[in-house]
Amino acid sequence: MRRPSAARVSHFMPSLALLTAGLAVAYMKDLNVFFTSLFNVLPTLVLLLGGAYCGVYKRQRELFLMITVYIAYFLLDTQTDYFRDNGTVREDAAVVFHLCCLLLPMLFGLFAVWEERTHLFQDLIARLAVLAAVGSVALGLEQSFPQALLAWLADIRWPALHGEWMSLIQLSYVAFIIVFAILITQYVRKPRPLHAAQLVGLMGVFWALPKTFILPFTLNIMCSQVMLMIAAAVAHEAYQMAFRDELTGLPGRRALNERMQRLGRNYVLAMGDVDHFKKFNDTYGHDVGDQVLRLVASKLSKITSGGGRAYRYGGEEFAIVFAGKTLEECMPHLDAVREVIANYQIHLRDQQARPQDDLQGRQRRAASQACAVSVTVSIGVAERLPEHRNPEEVLKSADQALYAAKGAGRNCVISSSQTSKRGAVRTSAAS
CATH class of the missing domain: 3.30.70.270 (Reverse transcriptase/Diguanylate cyclase domain)
Known part of the structure; x- marks a missing residue:
């Protein structure tokens, strides 16, 4: 019988270091042209490199976590670019932003707990089908009933639980709380660097979303850091498999x-x-x-x-x-x-x-x-x-x-x- 791994602070250290670095850079002012240009391409570069790394080692769960974060980044970055260029938001900015704030934690949590199965090709098709189904339904509702969808998303269902500090829609906080609970339970049951990175990554997303239109390049930086956390967790686990004995926990x-x-x-x-x-x-x-x-x-x-x-x-x-x-x-x-x-x-x-x-x-x-x-x-x-x-x-x-x-x-x-x-x-x- 396999002994469950013990929870370790080392599981969280790489992700927390990346989160801290992302927070520090996000609050920096007067960045030069080099860094602003870098932040524009950094999420795409991280996705290509990290995604290729996950693809080579057949880590589909991590790959789809990165894809989910990148899709949300792409949709919101389009809105922030328009806002920076014109000084005003697009007509669909509110509904797109609220949809991303609701669907991102839900899809992140789904792919975080969806472990790979024996038939990798079938697993790949199933994940793609889920992503395509959710995306097509959201796009269809946004295009056909934008005002009704916006009113439904922005509705405050529990006034007693809604504080003045809340800058996201109320349903988004519910989604984040549920996913946080699920990911904490997952880590307690199976302590792994990946599960720790998922927790810290969700914290980074939760911090970044309310500041999308407030702090410049917050979205670029934090989405890149979250994808880096996932890639670093894959590397961490690969190192453990190669250098640590699974039965005894000693170095091999x-x-x-x-x-x-x-x-x-x-x-x-x-x-x-x-x-x-x-x-x-x-x-x-x-x-x-x-x-x-x-x-x-x-x-x-x-x-x-x-x-x-x-x-x-x-x-x-x-x-x-x-x-x-x-x-x-x-x-x-x-x-x-x-x-x-x-x-x-x-x-x-x-x-x-x-x-x-x-x-x-x-x-x-x-x-x-x-x-x-x-x-x-x-x-x-x-x-x-x-x-x-x-x-x-x-x-x-x-x-x-x-x-x-x-x-x-x-x-x-x-x-x-x-x-x-x-x-x-x-x-x-x-x-």
């Missing part, structure tokens, strides 16, 4: 290889392995085996207190990097984490008596039989010495020390300089 082997190329002259590398993991996996099942790997990873991740960083090397093996440390400094921390893992009890329920539903589970929970098991790890550690030409040789020495730890009875920490069991740091009972 590719991240380890990259880190090893940036080590200085003094460092220590350790290799850890779960003892008898295959036998444990065969006895209790792969779900419990995954639970064991997550347990070991969570304990190894606390090695940061000793200056180390843990990585998932592959299978049941883990690597630990201590940059700028000596062997004597690292050994106590490695032994401490080994002991914590060995003393941790994993409680397993009887799988044959597993309840069929929640009601049976509540009825049998008190009477269910459970057993407690524990796992141990063996660790080999090596310090960088003058004869080591590169970090790969140090890692190889740590791997050889790991084999020595296995041969010494497991559940112990042995350095590459130790040639026998004597001198190894170990618990009283090896497995």
Whole structure:
């Protein structure tokens, strides 16, 4: 069973940085000709580059989020250009503006929660059909019944809830509140950089719409930033897929290889392995085996207190990097984490008596039989010495020390300089 990802501040940082930059630029005065010319083409440029990036990686949800934002930008930018050139708004400005303020959050929320399915072509056609249907209906109403549509949109349905500060139509605030709630729920259930970017992007859109005709280039800047947030989230998730292990949450082997190329002259590398993991996996099942790997990873991740960083090397093996440390400094921390893992009890329920539903589970929970098991790890550690030409040789020495730890009875920490069991740091009972 896949463990849900944890909510992280890092999910929001790129989007918040882009939002802050967009706000700062929007409030700048007396921009020179270069920046004003740039802002005129920036949304189109971002859509082309970001859309191509999403298209290559078949990220249709993100692509349609960008398209939705760009369509709203294009419609409103036409109105603001006319306003800047003539000092007055077009006859259809009000109805177009109110339609965009209502439909943009609704379509943004729809495409934000609409995940990709197996049949990408069918999914693409369905999204295009929704966008075309909504657009054609809105265009038809705007062309056929502009005054009636404007009156319906601008009608204040709940006078008690309408404040003087509200500069958008009342229905628009309702749409934004509903979509905000949906996106917050989506992020809580599935914390991802994309879901965080959708939330922050909707905040940017909500801020920008009332200032469309007030602050110059607000629409250009904020729509570009929102599309950049989405593209940055795609890149962020691609990085996580490549460099972070999904099961344990630790950095993966590719991240380890990259880190090893940036080590200085003094460092220590350790290799850890779960003892008898295959036998444990065969006895209790792969779900419990995954639970064991997550347990070991969570304990190894606390090695940061000793200056180390843990990585998932592959299978049941883990690597630990201590940059700028000596062997004597690292050994106590490695032994401490080994002991914590060995003393941790994993409680397993009887799988044959597993309840069929929640009601049976509540009825049998008190009477269910459970057993407690524990796992141990063996660790080999090596310090960088003058004869080591590169970090790969140090890692190889740590791997050889790991084999020595296995041969010494497991559940112990042995350095590459130790040639026998004597001198190894170990618990009283090896497995």
